[in-house]
Amino acid sequence: METLRLQKYLSQAWICSRRKAEEYISDGLVKVNWNIATIGMSVNPLTDKIEMLDKAIKDQQNLVYYKLNKPRWIVTTCAQCWETNIIDIMNVPERVFPIWRLDKETTWLIIMTNDGRLANYLMHPKYEHEKEYIVETFGSIDDKALDSMRNGLFILWSYTKKAIINRISSWKFSIIITEWRNRQIRRMVEKVWSRVKKLKRIRIENIELWNLDFGQYRHLTNSEIKGLFDKLWLKKDNH
DSSP, X not given: OOOEEHHHHHHHTTSSOHHHHHHHHHTTOEEETTEEOOTTOEEOTTTSOEEEOHHHHHHSOOOOEEEEEEOTTOBOOSSOOSSOXXXXXXXXXXXXXXXXXXXXTOEEEEEEESXXXXXXXXXXXXXXXXXXXXXXXXXXXXXXXXXXXXXXXXXXXXXXXXXXXXXXXXXXXXXXXXXXXXXXHHHHHHHTTOOEEEEEEEEETTEEOTTOOTTOEEEOOHHHHHHHHHHHHHHHHHO
């Protein structure tokens, strides 16, 4: 991740507005790598330790974490547009945003949060977070095609990383990937001369979809949150 001006990072991470960030920094309420921050300094959120001191922390909203089963044809953006977006189907008091944006046709597990740190870690490619999908194709897909996807395919100018694939039926399989590229699974299936009929994400790291119906959402449990952050910090420490 490229460096950002500190006040821009605090704003983009949904911690506070840029104007409020500048106020906190000017008042000496923010530290970077254990030193009082200054206006205009640049930070790398993945390597620098950024702290808000007590008075600033008290001003902040509580961090919240939801999981949602996104229906088809819902746009995964917070921006207002003529299409129904993911915020429109949630009735929550907090200002939250989706981690990752995927195509409208896919139904999928998505994490909604106001925690910019979580978004940074989950979206950074070097940590290779597991994401599991159920894929249904038009017609049967043979073992050779599945093996090709397991071992990596050349799409979007480079080879995909190895994937874990298990057959469910002649036309359905599960796949676990540790990277994210635009329409990656659909492109992989097309590369082996097949086509995706349905695509459903059922897991992100330890967070599973379980029995959430389309459009349903709920808070992550304390054990889900702890398990997720334990995995994130372990991967961060190993890098």
